[in-house]
Amino acid sequence: MTDVDQPRPRDPRFAIWIGVTAGLFVLALVVGFIWLPLAQRGADGLDLWSAICRAVGLPSGNARVSAPVAGQPASQVAWTTETRRRLAQGDASAGAAIAQACNNCHGVVGISADAIIPNLAGQSAAAIYKQLDDYKSGKRDPAVMGVYVSPLSDQNLLDLAAHYGLLPNPTGDTLSTQSSTSTVARRLIDVGAPLRGIAPCASCHGPAGVTPGAPGLRGQQRAYLELQMQLFKDGTRRNDISEQMRSVARQLTSEEIAMLAAHYSSIPDTGGR
Amino acid sequence: MQGSSRLVLAHFWAAFATFAVAIPLGAWQMLVRSPLHQWIAPELYYRAVTAHGTTFAYVFPTLIAMGFGYAVCAVSLGRPMRGLSLAWISFALVIVGAAMALATVAAGKANVLYTFYPPLLGSPYYYLGILVAVVGTWVWIGLMVWHVRRWKIDHPVLPIPLAMFATAVGALLWGWTSLGVGAEIAFLILPNAFGWTSTIDPGLARVLFSWTLHAIVYFWLIPAYIAFYVLLPQAADGRLYSDKMGRIAFLLLLIFSMPIGLHHLFVDPQIGAGFKFLHTVFTGMVVVPTLLTIFTICASLEIAGRLRGGRGPFGWIAALPWDRPFVLASGFSMVMLGLGGASGIINMSYVLNSTVHNTQWVTGHFHLIYGGAVVIMYFAIAYELWPRLTGRPLAAPKLVRLQLWTWSVGMLLVTLPWHLVGVMGQPRRMAYYDFSNPALASQGVWVTVSAIGGFVLVFSAALFIGVLLASHRGPTAAISPLKFSLAVNPPRRLPKSLNSFGIWAALVLALTLANYGYPLAQFAFLGKSAVPAFPVSQNDRR
Numbered sequence: 001m002t003d004v005d006q007p008r009p010r011d012p013r014f015a016i017w018i019g020v021t022a023g024l025f026v027l028a029l030v031v032g033f034i035w036l037p038l039a040q041r042g043a044d045g046l047d048l049w050s051a052i053c054r055a056v057g058l059p060s061g062n063a064r065v066s067a068p069v070a071g072q073p074a075s076q077v078a079w080t081t082e083t084r085r086r087l088a089q090g091d092a093s094a095g096a097a098i099a100q101a102c103n104n105c106h107g108v109v110g111i112s113a114d115a116i117i118p119n120l121a122g123q124s125a126a127a128i129y130k131q132l133d134d135y136k137s138g139k140r141d142p143a144v145m146g147v148y149v150s151p152l153s154d155q156n157l158l159d160l161a162a163h164y165g166l167l168p169n170p171t172g173d174t175l176s177t178q179s180s181t182s183t184v185a186r187r188l189i190d191v192g193a194p195l196r197g198i199a200p201c202a203s204c205h206g207p208a209g210v211t212p213g214a215p216g217l218r219g220q221q222r223a224y225l226e227l228q229m230q231l232f233k234d235g236t237r238r239n240d241i242s243e244q245m246r247s248v249a250r251q252l253t254s255e256e257i258a259m260l261a262a263h264y265s266s267i268p269d270t271g272g273r
Numbered sequence: 274m275q276g277s278s279r280l281v282l283a284h285f286w287a288a289f290a291t292f293a294v295a296i297p298l299g300a301w302q303m304l305v306r307s308p309l310h311q312w313i314a315p316e317l318y319y320r321a322v323t324a325h326g327t328t329f330a331y332v333f334p335t336l337i338a339m340g341f342g343y344a345v346c347a348v349s350l351g352r353p354m355r356g357l358s359l360a361w362i363s364f365a366l367v368i369v370g371a372a373m374a375l376a377t378v379a380a381g382k383a384n385v386l387y388t389f390y391p392p393l394l395g396s397p398y399y400y401l402g403i404l405v406a407v408v409g410t411w412v413w414i415g416l417m418v419w420h421v422r423r424w425k426i427d428h429p430v431l432p433i434p435l436a437m438f439a440t441a442v443g444a445l446l447w448g449w450t451s452l453g454v455g456a457e458i459a460f461l462i463l464p465n466a467f468g469w470t471s472t473i474d475p476g477l478a479r480v481l482f483s484w485t486l487h488a489i490v491y492f493w494l495i496p497a498y499i500a501f502y503v504l505l506p507q508a509a510d511g512r513l514y515s516d517k518m519g520r521i522a523f524l525l526l527l528i529f530s531m532p533i534g535l536h537h538l539f540v541d542p543q544i545g546a547g548f549k550f551l552h553t554v555f556t557g558m559v560v561v562p563t564l565l566t567i568f569t570i571c572a573s574l575e576i577a578g579r580l581r582g583g584r585g586p587f588g589w590i591a592a593l594p595w596d597r598p599f600v601l602a603s604g605f606s607m608v609m610l611g612l613g614g615a616s617g618i619i620n621m622s623y624v625l626n627s628t629v630h631n632t633q634w635v636t637g638h639f640h641l642i643y644g645g646a647v648v649i650m651y652f653a654i655a656y657e658l659w660p661r662l663t664g665r666p667l668a669a670p671k672l673v674r675l676q677l678w679t680w681s682v683g684m685l686l687v688t689l690p691w692h693l694v695g696v697m698g699q700p701r702r703m704a705y706y707d708f709s710n711p712a713l714a715s716q717g718v719w720v721t722v723s724a725i726g727g728f729v730l731v732f733s734a735a736l737f738i739g740v741l742l743a744s745h746r747g748p749t750a751a752i753s754p755l756k757f758s759l760a761v762n763p764p765r766r767l768p769k770s771l772n773s774f775g776i777w778a779a780l781v782l783a784l785t786l787a788n789y790g791y792p793l794a795q796f797a798f799l800g801k802s803a804v805p806a807f808p809v810s811q812n813d814r815r
């Protein structure tokens with residue numbers, strides 16, 4: 001202790017501590033940026049530079065990338081900032097004029113009279129735009145819709161989406177728990193079926209079937225919902241980006257699909273149907 | 274207290290006033306999502322969580338650290354503080370900022386939780402309030418650093434008193450780490466909240482927040498550590514085992530608690546795995562000062578126990594004066610620090626973290642460390658300071674002991690079940706759980722236990738406020754002035770490395786650049802990661 005108590009012009013501790021810290025830093029760099037990325041599974045044939053780039057988080061030229069996926073993307077629409085910006089430029093009044101051609105089937109206020117034809121009122125504008133674009137590009141079966149959509153410009157689609165997005169959804173936006181129906185449907189919606197790899201419907205579509213970022217389901221036509229889930233299930237419909245709906249629907253039984261369609265179409269009861 | 278009593282008392286009472294509001298909120302949140310209660314509207318739940326978190330992250334511990342800092346500054350340097358008017362201005366800024374932020378939350382305009390991760394976006398006044406409060410604390414930092422400098426100029430060869438040395442470390446640490454959240458609010462969130470920018474980069478915002486998020490915990494912890502070193506040995510009739518060990522521990526905290534924040538972003542895709550590993554290594558280093566502290570404090574207590582006649586390998590523990598609030602609180606604090614530290618080591622492991630990430634385990638961990646080990650030392654500090662601030666002895670010593678017991682038992686009842694249900698997979702930040710589901714039913718009983726623990730804490734908090742209030746009314750008496758513990762070998766002179774900050778501050782700067790430089794700079798060229806914000810206030814929602 002006595003030597004410590006003597007004042008010294010220079011204190012060697014600085015050099016020792018800073019040296020130890022710097023040594024630790026260099027060691028962590030070597031392990032974290034060279035050794036670990038090279039030792040990881042799937043790193044065979046990775047050169048030093050690519051290993052470092054991988055640890056830094058940069059894609060690099062000769063890193064092993066899985067072979068390009070054959071085929072086409074599920075949709076031409078990507079949810080980029082640019083897409084969001086264009087969505088905001090939709091003109092609802094122009095869309096209302098174009099919608100004259102849609103009213104025969106989808107109803108004057110966006111509520112269809114036929115259970116196999118979907119309601120559009122209050123649907124998220126992003127969802128409507130994507131489906132229209134998918135019909136136009138053939139990503140979704142254009143057998144019926146193609147003839148209506150093909151003459152429309154991209155701006156027309158944005159206008160239509162804005163128009164239907166603004167029409168009031170007669171079922172409203174309030175959370176209701178009264179509707180249900182089967183506990184099977186309720187469980188699939190809230191919990192999913194983890195053992196079958198089915199995520200809860202609510203995790204994307206919201207506990208009440210309405211949430212930003214996913215198509216709204218509440219009050220949708222029952223037969224339409226059931227048919228679409230069946231089409232996803234057998235792979236006929238394939239315009240879901242990342243296959244999320246196909247992955248879920250493939251695991252659902254036809255009975256469960258029917259119960260889910262019944263649940264979503266009847267929350268809450270609109271009285272008129 | 275060298276003319277600073279009113280200042281210190283104002284900080285402590287302001288802190289405890291926010292505490293008295295936020296504790297019942299916490300208990301209520303636990304109740305409404307337990308099996309004991311019906312589900313409530315999630316909006317209300319998140320509003321309450323935001324108020325609870327904002328109070329306990331930015332307001333309560335900040336005021337305690339500031340008030341205790343002023344007390345330490347006046348007592349340890351042995352002369353009246355200068356710049357008292359600046360200190361009051363700083364106090365006012367913190368209060369105004371906190372009031373602004375909390376009023377915005379209370380109005381339902383900022384249900385963004387205290388971490389306010391973009392693209393969630395609340396009212397600009399919430400962020401502005403936090404920014405004003407943070408700027409207020411910078412005045413305090415300036416005052417602490419200035420007093421140390423002035424004292425060193427007057428006493429060039431004497432060691433800076435340990436208590437003041439540690440307070441300056443806390444101030445420097447907070448100054449450097451608060452820049453992260455300050456920059457996030459000033460340059461990313463506020464421009465977006467006021468509508469000047471159309472998009473916000475959540476990745477960049479999260480990296481900036483992580484700059485603050487870990488070291489802020491050490492800023493909360495430092496007053497508790499100071500109390501361990503400079504108040505506890507004396508309260509137990511002993512001496513501090515090593516003054517130098519204390520300095521080393523505080524310097525290590527300064528150096529290592531900041532450049533490690535990316536361990537909060539282990540599942541974030543915008544950070545390369547190499548940087549996550551780098552931060553894990555340095556997070557491991559932050560365990561060292563805590564182990565040094567536990568060793569030094571146990572050694573100091575052993576000295577005290579043996580001086581009081583304790584014998585044998587464990588007899589000294591029984592010989593300690595456990596009836597004294599400070600010793601009792603410190604004992605509880607050590608137990609909770611040990612348990613919480615162990616769960617923390619699990620959190621910092623890249624691999625183990627993936628099993629507990631975003632579960633109630635994490636909530637259990639930080640409530641045990643902070644709400645338990647740290648806050649109980651805030652109580653002990655208040656009990657120690659109160660007679661010196663009011664000139665009256667502490668009221669009802671029995672109730673004080675009951676308060677410390679109930680706080681510890683309550684906190685363990687709250688947090689141990691949280692750890693357990695976290696491992697069972699219960700996610701955190703949920704407004705309700707469906708315990709009628711067979712898969713979750715087994716968690717219900719533990720959630721109920723922890724909700725009961727919450728009300729034990731409310732009882733304890735009420736007791737605490739009651740004792741402090743009653744202590745203002747008692748008869749005045751001669752109270753011995755506050756003194757800090759003597760070391761076994763009090764240092765007469767210290768090497769420059771243990772008595773100055775300049776080079777260590779430079780090391781912190783260098784480590785920050787090395788560990789945060791690229792993860793921040795990458796956003797300048799990666800691009801395309803900004804998104805439109807998502808307003809969460811009640812009225813902005815479609």
